[in-house]
Amino acid sequence: MQTIMEKIKARDPEQKEFHQAVAEVVETVRPALDAHPEYRHQKVLERLVEPERIIMFRVPWMDDRGEPQVNRGFRIEMNSAIGPYKGGLRFHPSVNLSILKFLAFEQTFKNALTSLPLGGGKGGADFDPKGKTDNEVMRFCQSFMTELYRHIGPDTDVPAGDIGVGAREIGFLFGMYKRLRNEFTGVLTGKSLNWGGSLIRPEATGYGCVHFAAEMLAVGGDALAGKTCLVSGSGNVAQYTVEKLIDRGARVVTLSDSSGHICDEAGIDAQKLAFVMRLKNVQRGRIQEYADAYPGTVFTPVDPTRSSNPLWEHAADCAFPCATENEINGEDARHLVAGGVRLVVEGANMPTTPEGIDHFLDAGVLYAPGKAANAGGVAVSGLEMAQNSMRLHWPREEVEGRLQMIMKNIHKNCLAAAERYGSPGNYLVGANVAGFIKVVDAMLDQGLV
Missing domain, CATH: 3.40.50.720 (NAD(P)-binding Rossmann-like Domain)
Structure with missing residues (x-):
């Protein structure tokens, strides 16, 4: 375990948030590794901590004064063992590789806990929507999507909102994606209700x-x-x-x-x-x-x-x-x-x-921990994807009922995993172990990929 952390820190010494997220998981899944020698033999931890793909790109856009601005865009496609990459887009000045890698790493286990077929990803830009006009935000989102659209799709990578990305930004991003691809698909979640969004998603x-x-x-x-x-x-x-x-x-x-x-x-x-x-x-x-x-x-x-x-x-x-x-x-x-x-x-x-x-x-x-307690957002994003695929719109009662059942199941699975691996009542251990086992078992089923 120590060797793994030393390698991560030596390779990316500046990524402190990512180191923190990985260390928390590494320290708590030791009992699962001891119970499954094949995990160590197949180097699942070494594979888990490396994103399957990192995409970085520039985002040029014009402000209202007619002056060109340039930001940096990212998409971290962390793990697709269970399903297409799924995770939000964050627009905030603090966005960097370390923060997005930690978020994508956490998202992988969070999505696994929901029991929905979703992999883990995260993305965003060091753009700050605060103080910008609607037209400036629109121009930025359109420029951002002119690169991102090449890497996402309803069966590949399905972004959503996060800090700085709400219904306004999702609308601008989706409009540009639709124009570029000439298709109306559930490629983004958090959409407005009148064009494919799900009830309860904001909540x-x-x-x-x-x-x-x-x-x-x-x-x-x-x-x-x-x-x-x-x-x-x-x-x-x-x-x-x-x-x-x-x-x-x-x-x-x-x-x-x-x-x-x-x-x-x-x-x-x-x-x-x-x-x-x-x-x-x-x-x-x-x-x-x-x-x-x-x-x-x-x-x-x-x-x-x-x-x-x-x-x-x-x-x-x-x-x-x-x-x-x-x-x-x-x-x-x-x-x-x-x-x-x-x-x-x-x-x-x-x-x-x-x-x-x-x-x-x-x-x-x-x-x-957040990977268990705040999984409701991605759970309903998954339900939004299902509704989009079937061209259906479920009533509020059905979506909230499904959300409550998913959170009950996450709670039950966390307690069961904590009990099984020697830490009864410890939700941190339970969440990490339950998510970890589901992801790595899927990885092993699919061979060395």
Whole structure:
């Protein structure tokens, strides 16, 4: 194991996020490797950590002032042992190979956990949609797709949205793909409802996260009703996590964005959440405006000199990190435990550092990693693909019923894998081992490819 990590770090020394994601899996799947000597003999780990394909390209586009701009585009096609590559596109200045490789690696196991026939991939660009006009975003998306279209297709690679890529961007990308290929296929998920999208897709990651949390609590005879919850972020995942928590009777007191966080001790109700959705989805405003609209709410701006996030210092029962990677470090984890949090469910991808995870597990906190807890988004993307293939449109009740069943099955499979491999109740081990075994068994069935 140590040799594998040393090779990865020597080959790509700057890719720290990717190293972190791989190390977490490598450390937790050791019991599965011990139980299956053929895995080591066939070098499945060495094969898993290398993407099947990395695509990099320039994206030239014209801004509204008539000045040419150039960004860098990526698509990481990580693993197709189970099905076509599936994973989102992220438009954000932080996008680089390390972040996209970690996301694609995580996506491979996440997709395997859904039991749907989906491989793992991820992509995006170092383009920032914030502050851009609709026409600038459209021109960028069209230029981006003029290269990406060569590498994707409904049976090859099916991208979706991620940070910075919502319904607007998916529409622009799909329109250009359709024009270039002269075909209307389910090549992108997260489409608008009136041209091939699925009901529940925008809500799926947040809803699935809360369904998973409810299953975790139900094992001990508990429920979300009456629980005080901390939620980070204020985008799609955070919004629908809050919505489903409200439905289940929980009290949510925080939300955040890159400028800071709000704490509303009265609780964010349906009316306040509707304000947040208008603010972030339509007006593209800042979360501080919530505090201006609702007296009694405290807004705390980001302090770049602090090593911890004050959002995680509020007393609560449950925490749902739904913003971005590594937003909870060891110090944050200690604050959460000291504040009474006994359940942490990840709505974002890898939002907790290794030190933070270790502290949660040592403190006996119920901890659900993102590859299990936030799999609802890709699960409904898979359902959208199925509807597109059949030219059908399922009603809301059917899609949400299927989503809830998928999250129940992921929860059950994580617990079963953790029990079988000597770590009962450890969702981190369970998720990694269950996803790992499904992927590598498929790889071995297909030979040395």
